[in-house]
Amino acid sequence: MYIEELTLTNYRSYVKTKVSFENKVNVILGENAQGKTNIMESIFVLALAKSHRTTKEKELIRWDEEYAKIEGTVKKSNGLASLQLVITTKGKKAKVNSLEQRRLSDYIGSLNVVMFAPEDLNLVKGSPQVRRRFIDMEIGQVNPIYMHELNQYQKILHQRNHLLKNLQRSPKSDYTMLEILTEQLSEIAAKITKRRIAFTQQLEKWAQPIHSGISRNLETLNIIYKPSLEVLESYELSKMKEDYINKFTEIRKREIDRGTTLLGPHRDDLEFLVNEKNVQTYGSQGQQRTTALSLKLAEIELIHEEVGEYPILLLDDVLSELDDFRQSHLLNTIQGKVQTFVTTTSVDGIDHETLMQAATYKVVSGEINRLK
Numbered sequence: 290m291y292i293e294e295l296t297l298t299n300y301r302s303y304v305k306t307k308v309s310f311e312n313k314v315n316v317i318l319g320e321n322a323q324g325k326t327n328i329m330e331s332i333f334v335l336a337l338a339k340s341h342r343t344t345k346e347k348e349l350i351r352w353d354e355e356y357a358k359i360e361g362t363v364k365k366s367n368g369l370a371s372l373q374l375v376i377t378t379k380g381k382k383a384k385v386n387s388l389e390q391r392r393l394s395d396y397i398g399s400l401n402v403v404m405f406a407p408e409d410l411n412l413v414k415g416s417p418q419v420r421r422r423f424i425d426m427e428i429g430q431v432n433p434i435y436m437h438e439l440n441q442y443q444k445i446l447h448q449r450n451h452l453l454k455n456l457q458r459s460p461k462s463d464y465t466m467l468e469i470l471t472e473q474l475s476e477i478a479a480k481i482t483k484r485r486i487a488f489t490q491q492l493e494k495w496a497q498p499i500h501s502g503i504s505r506n507l508e509t510l511n512i513i514y515k516p517s518l519e520v521l522e523s524y525e526l527s528k529m530k531e532d533y534i535n536k537f538t539e540i541r542k543r544e545i546d547r548g549t550t551l552l553g554p555h556r557d558d559l560e561f562l563v564n565e566k567n568v569q570t571y572g573s574q575g576q577q578r579t580t581a582l583s584l585k586l587a588e589i590e591l592i593h594e595e596v597g598e599y600p601i602l603l604l605d606d607v608l609s610e611l612d613d614f615r616q617s618h619l620l621n622t623i624q625g626k627v628q629t630f631v632t633t634t635s636v637d638g639i640d641h642e643t644l645m646q647a648a649t650y651k652v653v654s655g656e657i658n659r660l661k
């Protein structure tokens with residue numbers, strides 16, 4: 290799939306902008322703070338109805354305006370789709386081919402993207418939250434039900450935490466509600482855990498040969514899902530739910546003392562092993578970069594496997610962070626098959642053939658124009 294045209298209205302620094310793109314590499318050039326990342330972010334938001342750099346949606350709306358609108362014409366193997374996402378301070382509304390989507394989770398997946406920005410180099414080294422967000426975004430865009438389950442999970446988790454805090458203050462309260470919420474949370478926790486384990490295995494399958502290639506066959510990569518509920522011997526949903534309920538019963542006193550839910554997908558993590566050693570603890574910076582790059586390239590293949598089309602790749606200011614060999618590996622992999630957007634302040638030093646043939650745009654003060 291690829292984006293033919295993008296229109297932004299009141300989106301961050303853009304008042305009204307319409308721009309056509311090519312189904313190849315599109316390089317977006319510009320000095321600092323001119324609006325390059327805003328373009329990348331708008332494509333990401335059009336796909337996932339969420340920003341990669343903020344949770345505060347108000348920031349996406351141009352100052353002193355009421356709403357922001359992102360429109361995109363997307364070419365897919367089954368034809369053209371016109372997508373529209375309107376963001377207000379009260380919420381978001383999405384349309385596909387002028388039809389309003391009842392739920393955002395139904396809309397997500399209309400456009401698939403993979404973003405690679407400098408902060409993704411943090412995927413390995415950063416906090417577990419960064420890795421959980423990565424998993425959720427990736428499964429969410431190929432599986433709308435997962436997004437729905439995740440929302441439900443967050444709601445029940447919030448209620449349960451609130452109740453645990455109340456129980457902490459008045460221990461004589463009724464425990465029936467806690468049992469009901471524990472049962473509901475365990476049911477969804479099992480579904481989410483199961484999907485995440487399956488996703489991790491699928492991601493590992495794609496990432497392993499890629500990592501070997503980038504490391505010139507010197508390194509092997511393993512990706513392990515680390516659930517907060519230990520040893521999930523059975524992957525059967527009912528058994529997993531039962532395991533969660535039993536464990537919650539076991540740690541009830543501790544949870545009430547702490548006033549929070551101590552177990553579940555919101556506490557899980559991913560572990561990366563290079564040559565069987567934890568790369569977060571023992572890996573060099575180079576190995577950590579190779580791992581992050583392998584994961585991103587694996588994501589592209591995984592989405593292709595799931596939806597039957599390659600996603601769009603957004604490389605925000607990241608090429609200059611990679612050495613020549615990793616840069617070439619990345620550009621050789623995407624060449625001719627993935628529509629790619631690259632932002633950079635300058636193409637000096639990046640002399641790969643793919644970039645020579647790219648469509649080039651210049652961004653100045655919130656306006657984008659084609660150069661070649």
Ligand SMILES: Nc1ncnc2c1ncn2[C@@H]1O[C@H](COP(=O)(O)OP(=O)(O)OP(=O)(O)O)[C@@H](O)[C@H]1O
Pocket residue numbers: 300301302303319320321322323324325326327328347348349350351352606634
């Ligand atoms: N809600 C908003 N309304 C108006 N302008 C905004 C809004 N949010 C951000 N901006 C402006 O957008 C500009 C930043 O754009 P962007 O992050 O895309 O820069 P960039 O070209 O990627 O720069 P760099 O190379 O430094 O990353 C800033 O000038 C900022 O003031």
